[in-house]
Ligand code: NAD
Ligand code: IPM
């Protein structure tokens with residue numbers, strides 16, 4: 254049987270160190286469980302860009318699309334590259350280039366201890382955000398006019414297409430249906446952004462009619478931020494645009510114990526056979542880089558999402574269960590209340606999984 258090829262890009266800052274832990278986890282699965290995967294490490298990121306000007310070569314972009322089932326990415330962003338040219342080329346080169354229109358970001362707390370809300374426990378924090386990933390304000394349309402003068406104007410257009418809005422809303426409902434979730438919430442700002450978001454509202458009402466067994470509601474995104482803190486348990490699946498999804502999932506990360514705990518998948522939801530991109534929600538956290546203190550769990554949980562996507566959902570659950578144990582036993586990094594370094598926390602989880610899997 255043909256092996257599934259996974260491209261690995263550590264990237265910048267803490268990216269390489271957290272991805273190293275996730276990669277060792279994938280290697281453990283290769284060796285102990287015989288998972289037919291092939292790992293292909295790519296040298297891309299700020300170091301490479303500063304060395305030879307390479308950001309995301311066309312041949313690499315195409316090779317990944319042709320040969321790989323998935324990409325595991327750390328994070329991109331380095332203070333030595335202030336315009337973030339390489340980061341946008343690589344990240345958007347995959348999200349837009351591979352048309353990965355659903356950025357799926359589970360917001361799930363894995364230990365009561367990490368829930369920052371008074372009177373709430375981990376079971377209250379369990380929803381999934383479907384962030385539109387190929388449109389909105391991220392398309393880069395617009396420009397600067399009369400630059401440097403007192404009359405300067407800077408514009409970024411918010412681009413929303415009928416097809417783009419419909420497919421992400423549909424992806425959220427399909428996910429709910431397939432995963433026994435009973436409620437979908439759509440968040441927009443249709444009261445202020447009339448044209449674009451009236452489209453969202455209209456398409457939402459059309460699509461929801463086709464999923465009569467699923468309850469659904471619409472909230473304005475500002476109110477969503479309020480309700481997510483006041484009563485997170487009411488949310489199961491949230492669907493929203495690119496920018497709001499970015500913001501709401503950092504808010505969500507706070508409910509999970511911080512960005513060190515938040516995983517994500519970027520998929521072309523209607524055709525899972527296409528290459529998909531997996532990355533923690535966090536960035537490169539430059540102040541933490543090279544100190545063995547970054548939390549590797551977001552990256553390891555992301556590897557779990559990757560394995561589930563490739564057809565091994567029980568391994569995602571196994572990883573989640575042992576990360577949860579690590580948190581309960583304090584075998585974790587300082588950001589989540591432990592004392593271990595990046596490598597030791599990663600190693601503890603892998604040792605438990607190795608023991609459970611048994612000899613090769
Ligand atoms: P960040 O996610 O890097 O950091 C935000 C906060 O979370 C910081 O306090 C940081 O210390 C903490 N944090 C993040 N990951 C952590 C981890 N694994 N363990 C412990 N603490 C962690 O966001 P930022 O500071 O706004 O951005 C830094 C750089 O990363 C920027 O260049 C930004 O553009 C980039 N970025 C990249 C991605 C990506 O590649 N997908 C995502 C977000 C930000
Ligand atoms: C994320 C990040 C990116 C985004 C940045 C680095 C462009 O914040 O993946 O959440 O806004 O999508």
Ligand code: MN
Nearest residue numbers: 499500503534
């Ligand atoms: Mn973000």
